[in-house]
Amino acid sequence: MIKIIKVGGNIIDHPDKLKKFIFDFSNLAGQKILIHGGGKLATELGTTLGIETKMIEGKRITDAETLKIVTMVYAGLINKNIVAQLQANQCNALGLTGADLNLIPAQKRNDKNIDWGFVGDVVASEMKPQNIDFLLLNGITPVFCAITHDNQGNLLNTNADTIASVLASTLAKAGHAVSLVYTFEKKGVLTNINDEKSVIKKITPGYYNELKEKNIVHSGMIPKLDNAFKSIGDGVQEVKICMAEDLHDFENAGTSIKLH
Amino acid sequence: MIKIIKVGGNIIDHPDKLKKFIFDFSNLAGQKILIHGGGKLATELGTTLGIETKMIEGKRITDAETLKIVTMVYAGLINKNIVAQLQANQCNALGLTGADLNLIPAQKRNDKNIDWGFVGDVVASEMKPQNIDFLLLNGITPVFCAITHDNQGNLLNTNADTIASVLASTLAKAGHAVSLVYTFEKKGVLTNINDEKSVIKKITPGYYNELKEKNIVHSGMIPKLDNAFKSIGDGVQEVKICMAEDLHDFENAGTSIKLH
Numbered sequence: 001m002i003k004i005i006k007v008g009g010n011i012i013d014h015p016d017k018l019k020k021f022i023f024d025f026s027n028l029a030g031q032k033i034l035i036h037g038g039g040k041l042a043t044e045l046g047t048t049l050g051i052e053t054k055m056i057e058g059k060r061i062t063d064a065e066t067l068k069i070v071t072m073v074y075a076g077l078i079n080k081n082i083v084a085q086l087q088a089n090q091c092n093a094l095g096l097t098g099a100d101l102n103l104i105p106a107q108k109r110n111d112k113n114i115d116w117g118f119v120g121d122v123v124a125s126e127m128k129p130q131n132i133d134f135l136l137l138n139g140i141t142p143v144f145c146a147i148t149h150d151n152q153g154n155l156l157n158t159n160a161d162t163i164a165s166v167l168a169s170t171l172a173k174a175g176h177a178v179s180l181v182y183t184f185e186k187k188g189v190l191t192n193i194n195d196e197k198s199v200i201k202k203i204t205p206g207y208y209n210e211l212k213e214k215n216i217v218h219s220g221m222i223p224k225l226d227n228a229f230k231s232i233g234d235g236v237q238e239v240k241i242c243m244a245e246d247l248h249d250f251e252n253a254g255t256s257i258k259l260h
Numbered sequence: 261m262i263k264i265i266k267v268g269g270n271i272i273d274h275p276d277k278l279k280k281f282i283f284d285f286s287n288l289a290g291q292k293i294l295i296h297g298g299g300k301l302a303t304e305l306g307t308t309l310g311i312e313t314k315m316i317e318g319k320r321i322t323d324a325e326t327l328k329i330v331t332m333v334y335a336g337l338i339n340k341n342i343v344a345q346l347q348a349n350q351c352n353a354l355g356l357t358g359a360d361l362n363l364i365p366a367q368k369r370n371d372k373n374i375d376w377g378f379v380g381d382v383v384a385s386e387m388k389p390q391n392i393d394f395l396l397l398n399g400i401t402p403v404f405c406a407i408t409h410d411n412q413g414n415l416l417n418t419n420a421d422t423i424a425s426v427l428a429s430t431l432a433k434a435g436h437a438v439s440l441v442y443t444f445e446k447k448g449v450l451t452n453i454n455d456e457k458s459v460i461k462k463i464t465p466g467y468y469n470e471l472k473e474k475n476i477v478h479s480g481m482i483p484k485l486d487n488a489f490k491s492i493g494d495g496v497q498e499v500k501i502c503m504a505e506d507l508h509d510f511e512n513a514g515t516s517i518k519l520h
Contacts, residue, residue, distance in 0.1 A: 049308060068337055075355075076336020077328055080407065080415055084359040088413035094361050095335075099344040100354045101400065134398070140361065147340065153348035155340055 001177045001237070002136065003032040006164040009039035010185045011244045012078055021183075022082065024247040026089035031136040034093075035144045035164040036082060042073040062117040062157040070157050074145040083143055093141045098122075098148030099155060101131055104163060106148035106156050120148045120156025122166045129174035132167065165227035169234035178236045182224060183244035188254035189225070191216055202256045205229060228257040261437045261497070262396065263292040266424040269299035270445045271504045272338055281443075282342065284507040286349035291396040294353075295404045295424040296342060302333040322377040322417040330417050334405040343403055353401045358382075358408030359415060361391055364423060366408035366416050380408040380416025382426045389434035392427065425487035429494035438496045442484060443504035448514035449485070451476055462516045465489060488517040 005025060011017045025034060043053050046069050054061035062070065079095040086093035098104025098120075104127065106120030135142050144167070146160035161182065168180040188199035189211075203211065208225060211217045217225060228239040242254025265285060271277045285294060303313050306329050314321035322330065339355040346353035358364025358380075364387065366380030395402050404427070406420035421442065428440040448459035449471075463471065468485060471477045477485060488499040502514025 071340055072332035072336040074336070075340045076332040076334070080331055080335045080357050080359055083357070084409040084415050085413045087359055087362050087409065087411060092361060093359075095357070095359075097340050097343070097355070099340060099347055101352060102347050138394070149344045149347065151347060153345045155344050 001030060001179055002171055003028055003030065004035070004164055004168045004171075004178060004180045005032065005247065006035045006160060006180075006182045007037065007244055008160075008182075008184045009037040011183070012036060012039035013041070017244065018082075019085065021244050021247060022085045023089055026086055026091040027248065033132070033136075033142045033144065033167060034082070034086075035146070035160050035167070036074075036078060037146065037160045038070065038074050038078065041077065042070050045069050045073055056114055056116075059116070059119075059159075060157065061115075062119050064118065067118040067155060067157060071147055071155055075147050079143060079145040086141065086143065091141050092139055093143050094135065095143045095145070097145055097155065098158070098163070102128075102149075102151060103131055103142075104144070104148045104158075104166070105151055106158055107150055108154070108156060118154065118156050120150065120158045122148060122158060122162060124166050124170065127166065127170040129170045129176075132171060133174070133176075159223075161224055161227050165231045168231045168236045168239075172231070172235035172237075178231075179238045179240065180228070180231050180236050181240040181242065181247070181250050182228070183242055183247055183250075185243065187243050187246070189217060189221060189241055200255050202258060204258060204260060225257065232257055232259050261290060261439055262431055263288055263290065264295070264424055264428045264431075264438060264440045265292065265507065266295045266420060266440075266442045267297065267504055268420075268442075268444045269297040271443070272296060272299035273301070277504065278342075279345065281504050281507060282345045283349055286346055286351040287508065293392070293396075293402045293404065293427060294342070294346075295406070295420050295427070296334075296338060297406065297420045298330065298334050298338065301337065302330050305329050305333055316374055316376075319376070319379075319419075320417065321375075322379050324378065327378040327415060327417060331407055331415055335407050339403060339405040346401065346403065351401050352399055353403050354395065355403045355405070357405055357415065358418070358423070362388075362409075362411060363391055363402075364404070364408045364418070364426070365411055366418055367410055368414070368416060378414065378416050380410065380418045382408060382418060382422060384426050384430065387426065387430040389430045389436075392431060393434070393436075419483075421484055421487050425491045428491045428496045428499075432491070432495035432497075438491075439498045439500065440488070440491050440496050441500045441502065441507070441510050442488070443502055443507055443510075445503065447503050447506070449477060449481060449501055460515050462518055464518055464520060485517065492517055492519050 083095040192198040239257035246253035343353040343355040452458040499517035506513035
C-alpha cells in the first residue's frame with residue numbers, strides 16, 4: 001500500500017506541529033509520498049515586498065512576481081526544510097517540484113473569464129507512473145511542493161490537494177494499492193464545524209450529495225471532497241480526511257471517503 | 261567521462277546568457293552534473309527585506325534570516341527555474357540540495373575566530389558516490405544549488421566551487437573518469453586581467469606556485485585553483501576554467517589544470 005499524505009498550511013506555519021508531523025510521517029511504514037501546502041509564509045513575504053495577493057474564489061492569482069515568491073517559499077524554504085528534517089528522522093526524502101524529472105506535467109490554465117496568471121492544471125494523461133515508481137522502489141520518499149511546469153521552461157503554481165489526488169489516481173491506475181490522506185486542522189469532516197466530536201466516519205457518493213444539499217459541507221471542503229471522490233473513482237482504495245496530529249493512527253481517525 | 265560543470269552568478273543574473281548556457285549544457289553528451297551559484301538575487305532580496313549582507317574575506321556570513329533567503333533564492337527560485345528550462349531542452353534534470361537523498365553531508369563551520377553562522381563545510385568522507393551514480397546511471401542530470409545540511413535537520417550555506425570539487429573528487433575516487441569545468445565571466449585564467457587574449461593554456465602545480473609568487477593569480481582565483489588542484493590530486497582527469505559562453509567547446513577553451 002502506497003501512502004500519499006497531504007499536509008496543509010496550518011501545520012507548516014507552526015514549527016512545533018510540523019516537527020511532530022514529520023516525526024509521525026517518518027515512522028509510517030512502507031512506500032510513501034508527502035505533498036505540502038504553502039501556509040502563510042508566501043503571503044507574508046509578498047506583503048513585505050509590497051506585492052499584493054490577488055485571490056478569486058479562494059484561489060490565488062499568480063502573476064510573474066507572485067510566481068517568484070511561491071517558487072522561493074514553497075520549492076525552496078518550506079520544501080528543503082522539510083527534506084532536511086525528514087533526513088534527520090532517517091527518512092530518505094527527495095524534495096521535488098513537478099518540473100524535476102518532469103514528474104508532473106501541467107498547462108497554464110485556460111479560462112475565458114479569468115486570467116489566473118501562472119497557474120497550472122495538471123495534465124494527468126501525461127503523468128508517467130513508472131517515474132514515481134522508480135523513486136519508491138529505490139527507497140526514496142518524494143516530497144512535493146505545489147509547483148509544476150509546462151515543459152516549455154515555465155514553472156506553474158498548482159493546487160496541492162489536486163497534486164495529491166492526481167498522484168494517487170496515477171499510481172492506482174497503474175495497478176498499485178494506494179491510500180490518500182488529506183491532513184488538516186480539524187478532526188475530520190464535521191456535521192457541526194464547532195464540534196470536533198461531530199466527525200462523519202464515512203462518506204459515500206450518495207451521502208456526499210445529501211451533505212451538499214443540506215449545506216453541511218460547503219466552501220473549501222467541496223473541492224477537497226471532489227478530489228477525493230475523483231481518486232476513489234480512479235481506483236484509490238481509500239481517501240482519509242483527518243487531523244494532522246492523528247497521522248500516526250490515520251487508519252482509525254477522521255473521515256473515510258469510500259465508494260460503498 | 262562524467263562532466264561536472266559549475267556555473268557562476270554572473271550567468272544566473274542574465275536571463276539571455278543563462279538560456280544560452282542551459283542550451284549548451286543540455287547538448288553535452290554523456291553523464292553530467294550542474295552546480296550553480298547564486299548571483300546577486302539573494303543579496304538584492306536581503307536588501308529589499310532590510311537584512312544586511314555581512315561579508316568577511318569575500319564570504320557571506322549566514323545568520324538565520326540570511327539562511328532563509330539563500331534557501332529561497334538558491335534552492336527555490338534559481339534551481340527550479342534552471343530545472344524547468346533544462347526539461348524544456350530534453351535534459352532530464354533533478355534539482356537538488358545536499359539534504360535531498362542526503363547527497364552532501366556537511367557540518368556547521370567550526371572557527372574559533374569567526375562565527376560564520378549557518379555555513380557548512382562538506383564532510384567528504386561521508387559522501388556516498390553510489391547515490392550520485394544511481395542518478396547518473398538512470399539518465400538523470402543532477403542540478404545542485406549550494407545548500408547542504410548537517411543531517412540533524414539544519415540546512416547550511418556552502419560554497420558552490422567547493423561542492424563541484426567535492427563531487428568531482430568523490431566520483432573520481434570511486435573509479436570514474438571525471439572532468440570538472442568551472443565556467444565564469446573570463447576566457448580563462450589570464451596573465452593580464454585586462455587582456456582576454458592572455459589566457460594561460462595549462463597550469464601545473466609548479467607553475468601555479470610561480471603564478472602565485474609573481475602575484476599573477478590572486479584573490480578570488482586562489483580558492484578556485486586550490487579546489488581544482490585538490491580534485492586533480494584526488495584523481496579527476498582534468499579541471500578546466502573557461503568562459504561560460506565557451507561551454508559547447510570547453511575541451512578546447514580556457515585554462516587546463518593538470519598534474520603534469
